[in-house]
Amino acid sequence: GAGVSQSPSNKVTEKGKDVELRCDPISGHTALYWYRQSLGQGLEFLIYFQGNSAPDKSGLPSDRFSAERTGGSVSTLTIQRTQQEDSAVYLCASSLVRRTGELFFGEGSRLTVL
Amino acid sequence: TQLLEQSPQFLSIQEGENLTVYCNSSSVFSSLQWYRQEPGEGPVLLVTVVTGGEVKKLKRLTFQFGDARKDSSLHITAAQPGDTGLYLCAGARNAGNMLTFGGGTRLMVKP
Numbered sequence: 194g195a196g197v198s199q200s201p202s203n204k205v206t207e208k209g210k211d212v213e214l215r216c217d218p219i220s221g222h223t224a225l226y227w228y229r230q231s232l233g234q235g236l237e238f239l240i241y242f243q244g245n246s247a248p249d250k251s252g253l254p255s256d257r258f259s260a261e262r263t264g265g266s267v268s269t270l271t272i273q274r275t276q277q278e279d280s281a282v283y284l285c286a287s288s289l290v291r292r293t294g295e296l297f298f299g300e301g302s303r304l305t306v307l
Numbered sequence: 308t309q310l311l312e313q314s315p316q317f318l319s320i321q322e323g324e325n326l327t328v329y330c331n332s333s334s335v336f337s338s339l340q341w342y343r344q345e346p347g348e349g350p351v352l353l354v355t356v357v358t359g360g361e362v363k364k365l366k367r368l369t370f371q372f373g374d375a376r377k378d379s380s381l382h383i384t385a386a387q388p389g390d391t392g393l394y395l396c397a398g399a400r401n402a403g404n405m406l407t408f409g410g411g412t413r414l415m416v417k418p
Contacts, residue, residue, distance in 0.1 A: 197349070226405065235313075235395060235410035236350070249405060284349055295340070296397070296406060298349025 195219065199285050199299035206275055207307050214270045214302045218287030226296065227260055227270050228284045236284065242268065275306045310334060311398055311409035319415045323385050328412045330396035331378045337399050339372055339379045340406065344393040353381075386416045 198217040206212050218225050223244045228236040238252035242262045253259070257275075262268040272279055282301040288294040314329045330339070338357045342350035354363050356372035356379060363370045367390075369382040383390055393413050397406040 224405070228408070233393070233413060235393075236408040238405075238407065241405045243405070286349070294399075295352045295355065296342075296350070298351070300347065300349055 197285055197287055197297050197299035199283075199302050201302055202300065203303045203305075205305045205307065208277060209274055211271065211273045212275055212304060214272075214283050214285075214304070216268045216270070216285030216287075216299060218266065218268070218285070219297055220266075222287035222289055222297070223265065224288045224294065225262055225268050226286045226288075227268070228286065230282045230284055230301070232281075239270070239283075272304075275304075277306050280304055280306045310407045311396055313394075313396060313409040313412050315412060316410065317413050317415075319417065320386055322388060322416055322418050324416075326383050326386060326414070328381045328383075328394055328414070329378070330380070330398075330409050332398065333377065334398075334400065335376050337376070337401055339376075339396060339398045341370055341379070341381055342395045342397060344395060344411075345391075350393075350395055383414075386414075388416045388418050390414060391416050 200215045225242040227239040229239055230236050240260045241249040257273045260270045282303050284298055284301045286296040286298045288296045312331050340355045341353045343353055344350040354370045359374045359376045361372045367384045371380050393411045395411045396409045399406050
């Protein structure tokens with residue numbers, strides 16, 4: 194499809210395990226965002242990639258969280274030594290960078306840490 | 308403290324009622340967007356406003372950007388059950404800058 198694709202859609206893991214979440218943005222979109230959303234709440238900004246610029250990592254909650262974007266396209270969010278409070282929906286969005294750039298979101302990856 | 312404060316956080320109304328959701332900040336934004344999110348899906352853009360004082364209408368939804376470009380409102384006339392969802396405002400401080408989201412307003416419209 195032509196939309197933002199995220200995988201896995203659901204992930205259940207045990208406390209202490211590492212997880213990787215993947216995002217395939219819309220082709221040609223130079224900006225990519227990761228957000229975290231707890232049950233029914235707003236979006237918590239995690240990290241922002243824009244072209245070849247250094248990513249804005251100011252939203253990452255701890256050093257257990259990291260993300261990379263290879264070749265300006267696919268992005269992977271890695272959470273090491275998961276904790277129960279990491280349980281949430283992780284949303285990826287991409288956009289064209291312009292004054293009124295619309296964000297196109299994936300359906301999210303629901304992470305449950307037991 | 309969030310850069311964008313939305314109110315109310317929760318709203319439960321009967322079908323046919325009117326409502327207004329607010330998005331406020333002490334910062335100036337070059338543009339502001341409203342999104343709606345339904346369960347199990349990502350947010351979807353409803354509208355973008357860029358000019359202070361701008362009013363945009365989308366069927367029964369009316370969006371307004373404050374004159375000083377620090378706040379916005381969303382007014383829904385004659386709400387329908389299909390309007391149920393999480394409404395999110397998002398602002399960009401500068402052109403091409405990343406978007407910051409408010410905490411959201413969860414709306415439930417009962418038939």
